[in-house]
Amino acid sequence: MADGMNENEKLNSIKVCGMQFSYEGNDKPPLFYDFNLGISPGSRCLLVGANGSGKTTLLKILAGKHMVGGRDVVQVLNRSSFHDTQLVCSGDLSYLGGSWSKTVGSAGEIPLQGDFSAEHMIFGVEGSDPVRRERLIELLDIDLQWRMHKVSDGQRRRVQICMGLLHPFKVLLLDEITVDLDVVARMDLLDFFKDECEQRGATIVYATHIFDGLETWATHLAYIQDGELRRAEKLAELDELRNSTNLLSVVESWLRSETKLEKKRPVDPPKQVQKTSPFGSSPFMSSRHMAYNR
Numbered sequence: 001m002a003d004g005m006n007e008n009e010k011l012n013s014i015k016v017c018g019m020q021f022s023y024e025g026n027d028k029p030p031l032f033y034d035f036n037l038g039i040s041p042g043s044r045c046l047l048v049g050a051n052g053s054g055k056t057t058l059l060k061i062l063a064g065k066h067m068v069g070g071r072d073v074v075q076v077l078n079r080s081s082f083h084d085t086q087l088v089c090s091g092d093l094s095y096l097g098g099s100w101s102k103t104v105g106s107a108g109e110i111p112l113q114g115d116f117s118a119e120h121m122i123f124g125v126e127g128s129d130p131v132r133r134e135r136l137i138e139l140l141d142i143d144l145q146w147r148m149h150k151v152s153d154g155q156r157r158r159v160q161i162c163m164g165l166l167h168p169f170k171v172l173l174l175d176e177i178t179v180d181l182d183v184v185a186r187m188d189l190l191d192f193f194k195d196e197c198e199q200r201g202a203t204i205v206y207a208t209h210i211f212d213g214l215e216t217w218a219t220h221l222a223y224i225q226d227g228e229l230r231r232a233e234k235l236a237e238l239d240e241l242r243n244s245t246n247l248l249s250v251v252e253s254w255l256r257s258e259t260k261l262e263k264k265r266p267v268d269p270p271k272q273v274q275k276t277s278p279f280g281s282s283p284f285m286s287s288r289h290m291a292y293n294r
């Protein structure tokens with residue numbers, strides 16, 4: 001189906017098996033416990049859920065920013081997203097998150113303190129294809145003379161998005177990056193993403209609270225509540241959507257009817273053991289549940 005992909009990659013672009021995750025120093029039950037997810041190549045999967053349900057955390061785990069369990073627990077393109085740094089360095093795996101100061105896709109950490117032009121930022125990303133770069137600059141209507149510390153939030157965001165998309169990703173993780181964009185930029189970008197999936201077999205996971213125009217854009221939907229996967233299905237097979245005006249009302253009804261989930265199992269080993277452990281909270285103590293932040 002997808003150019004440049006081997007047989008293994010065609011099975012699942014993203015695979016999460018029995019994942020457990022807690023934020024460090026957190027006494028609460030794990031945010032994710034025995035979490036499983038599989039996303040096939042070419043999918044455009046919406047990730048929905050209430051504030052605090054775990055969308056950003058999940059995307060960051062998939063992006064390899066937190067180490068969770070062993071190499072086989074979180075796999076992107078059949079490789080461990082945390083351990084295999086080539087995934088991000090090569091541009092195969094790209095993450096576009098909320099904050100500009102964070103890693104911009106395969107472009108690395110971007111300092112924003114100085115007076116940089118959009119041109120400086122965009123052309124500073126090495127190894128990008130000039131044709132793709134021109135297409136993105138045009139699509140996002142970027143003026144290369146923009147001074148990054150003087151532009152609007154939306155204009156700054158366009159440059160960030162452009163940089164994150166310069167390399168032809170195989171898996172793209174989007175954490176609500178369209179909030180600052182005007183409606184034309186947003187719709188053009190969504191069309192671009194659709195082309196990327198249909199023409200190159202790229203896979204996109206998009207966490208958002210804005211559902212305008214997504215009924216026909218997305219192929220799949222994953223709904224999480226309090227770190228638990230409640231629904232994961234093809235959008236075309238979503239019964240509620242047939243009897244509803246739009247996706248917004250479907251998701252709204254899910255969130256309104258959420259009841260508190262039963263407490264997940266406490267983290268092992270039990271606290272008492274941890275307290276009496278000779279290792280205390282040593283960072284060298286190996287734990288399947290420990291999160292290492294990148």
Ligand SMILES: Nc1ncnc2c1ncn2[C@@H]1O[C@H](COP(=O)(O)OP(=O)(O)OP(=O)(O)O)[C@@H](O)[C@H]1O
Nearest residue numbers: 023024026031049050051052053054055056057058
């Ligand atoms: N750095 C952190 N340390 C400890 N707890 C955290 C941290 N970041 C997030 N959390 C907690 O993890 C849970 C999930 O947060 P997350 O940001 O993944 O939710 P979200 O679904 O992306 O929310 P939103 O829709 O508001 O963006 C929340 O209860 C939050 O308080």
